[in-house]
Amino acid sequence: MVQATALERNEDGISAALGILKQQFGERFSTGAAIREQHAHTTTWIINQPPDGVVFAHSAQEVSDIVKICAAHQVPIIPFGAGTSLEGHVNAPAGGISIDLSQMDKVLEVNAGDLDCRVQPGVTRMALNTYLRDQGLFFPIDPGADASIGGMTATRASGTNAVRYGTMKDNVLSVQAVMANGEIIRTSSRARKSSAGYDLTRLMVGSEGTLGIITEVTLRLQGIPEATSAASCSFPSVEAACETVMAVIQYGLPVARIELLDTLVVKAVNSYSKLSLPETPLLLLEFHGTDAGVTEQTEIFGALAEDFGGTGYQATTSAEERTKLWQARHDAYWAMLALRQGAKAVATDVCVPISKLAEAVVAANEKADELGLIAPVVGHAGDGNFHASVLVDMDDADEVARAENFVSWLNERAIALGGTCTGEHGIGQGKRPYLEKELGGAVDVMAAIKKALDPDDILNPGKILS
Amino acid sequence: MVQATALERNEDGISAALGILKQQFGERFSTGAAIREQHAHTTTWIINQPPDGVVFAHSAQEVSDIVKICAAHQVPIIPFGAGTSLEGHVNAPAGGISIDLSQMDKVLEVNAGDLDCRVQPGVTRMALNTYLRDQGLFFPIDPGADASIGGMTATRASGTNAVRYGTMKDNVLSVQAVMANGEIIRTSSRARKSSAGYDLTRLMVGSEGTLGIITEVTLRLQGIPEATSAASCSFPSVEAACETVMAVIQYGLPVARIELLDTLVVKAVNSYSKLSLPETPLLLLEFHGTDAGVTEQTEIFGALAEDFGGTGYQATTSAEERTKLWQARHDAYWAMLALRQGAKAVATDVCVPISKLAEAVVAANEKADELGLIAPVVGHAGDGNFHASVLVDMDDADEVARAENFVSWLNERAIALGGTCTGEHGIGQGKRPYLEKELGGAVDVMAAIKKALDPDDILNPGKILS
Structure with a gap:
């Protein structure tokens, strides 16, 4: 297991927050080892770093209360939806509290005439589509996993039909979020377009829980095609x-x-x-x-x-x-996993300009061969986005090192071709080394925004920015 | 003339900056009254507040140099493209330097295979489309005026075919911008989608020159339809x-x-x-x-x-x-202007959920009648966005007051219907009173971002935020 270092823990603060949360949330707060491990990273080769406690929130107000408790004691807060992210987003490298939003799973409003709806963050995309079907509507973003809408928003997810319908960036009209000081904001109106100030909606989409906790999402919908x-x-x-x-x-x-x-x-x-x-x-x-x-x-x-x-x-x-x-x-x-019994799949998701797609995929195939690795490729080709998934025997240190070499090479190759190290999975913990290589000084601007909105770094620390 | 108050001027700083810019830019720097007035607001009833000097920049590096000079002396900088904005965006309420970007008008790169191009900010949309025509490509955003791409990016412009092709938010892949400290950043790669960190591209789109000066824009293009x-x-x-x-x-x-x-x-x-x-x-x-x-x-x-x-x-x-x-x-x-000789048109651009469009337009017609105003309506109806343009005799103080009443009523009505006070024109100076009514506490988040990225408030002060 690789690619995640522990950060310094605020033991006194964590201990105080655990006590208060236990008192306030009773049965809905847990410190059991199994539940804590389930609420940390489980999907790829990144190590599992459990939070100190898990609280199941039922409303934006409760999320705000939890954030205020954690803020008062400078304790990390890690939002959790369906746990399907791939880059260590739900890990707790400095410990802290996982806010599980899966029980906030109501579709609050469907405006069929406007082709939009408002949902709680724990609604999964499949549940939403089941809910919508009778009205002749659907929500098109399909990342494969039955991810939660909150999590998909937070990672700027996309998937197989982004080529036609865009990504979460294009399909979120507005979010309600709890900021680091506990304040609840709404980023935009329900209008289909707006020039009203900074685009906070798009800033929250893809912010991976590091700028605020998403407590409601207003989505664009599509009519089911004839x-x-x-x-x-x-x-x-x-x-x-x-x-x-x-x-x-x-x-x-x-x-x-x-x-x-x-x-x-x-x-x-x-x-x-x-x-x-x-x-x-x-x-x-x-x-x-x-x-x-x-x-x-x-x-x-x-x-x-x-x-x-x-x-x-x-x-x-x-x-x-x-x-x-x-x-x-x-x-x-x-x-793919069945191709090699016992192997772990290492996810990658580079995205390049379409004109470079053939070159990038061929180079990835060749590089895998050269390193003696098995790395089958599937791709959302219309976006120039593809996944070379390295099948790795995690007990073979040399092979793990070669896989790391491959991932690093692939990310840098995509960047050199004018592309990105992540088309849809997000930076999380795993891709942090590549963000600066891709965007240089723009990362300082991101850090300044993070510092302004979360000065004590309590919102999902150790993700996106180092 | 209404709706723009002067801000405090830093006379010593301005005087110092004028001297340095004159020395460095010679013929490309002007303090003539006519040119200064042309570089302030001219299109609507908002008063004209000229800058102290106008400099014609030729490169991102020059923009960076100018920003550094102004930053050192805490002097406002107001970016200027084609001057077609409608809410006082190019005014200089605290004086300062207008950076005219119209001579940065080169199409730098067209990647026909990727349906994208990279342009300098002074390229106008018509010039771009003329340039692209032979390659069977076009750039769809059409706000009516022959605005510059930089200005359209800065105001998150849209127009008649946003219903099909989206707004600038959907059609800008990446920007290069000079930040308040003079640093030149690029917000994103050229990939069609990305989850690499905070969406700085969308943050710059619609930031109205208050967070950085846009010096290059990478745009999505479309094939000319069969x-x-x-x-x-x-x-x-x-x-x-x-x-x-x-x-x-x-x-x-x-x-x-x-x-x-x-x-x-x-x-x-x-x-x-x-x-x-x-x-x-x-x-x-x-x-x-x-x-x-x-x-x-x-x-x-x-x-x-x-x-x-x-x-x-x-x-x-x-x-x-x-x-x-x-x-x-x-x-x-x-x-419409010809309907009433000598009148000024007061622009509005509310945008409501489509299901509220009929209600909003009818109410606007009725309200105008009630106030004894002439306010013809055209609308980008597919987006729920419409313009009721009040034709006002600016010499009639009572009528001006009734027009202000109408604008205020319309913006608040749109907000009450779940919409926005601005679908495409931006906040500028004119719409500042409505931003907080529309977005409440989210405006504090915008202010925190502004403070973090431009602590001395030198980038287009007095716009968006009060």
């Missing part, structure tokens, strides 16, 4: 697949999803999901629109793919077949 | 037109433009642009897509409009007819 079709197309090489993606984006074809699976992932998926896809690089697609529009998009894609040697192109509007195809994509993580 | 069609449709009432807009948005019809003109504006436009539109509320539309897609959109709109009593619906793909229709829309401001 027609949906899914398709797959095989390519002779990763370059050919990426060049097709570039052509699609340049054409302006409004694909809802365009996902790249490299040969290794296709093999993994065939084996895991009992499919018989040709074992070459593959694009998985989804089209949304009117019946005629989807038919036209499907045809245009076919013509573009043919130019780059695409074969076996098949589209389907059958809900059952679509589900099967996308289930395979969503199971790709497990399919 | 087909474009324009259309107009008359309605029996403003409610009917607004209900049609709501139906269009709920349907998910991807209209590129959907503009509302109330009866008064239609009359003005008929007279000014020699048209013969039926003198009832009107929607002007534009559809972008494939040939088949545009045909389908045109038909769907027709069916929706019929449900609400739409008549005289006509669509055209003729470039000449489209230009004529949109020229009339763009001339609406002049057409």
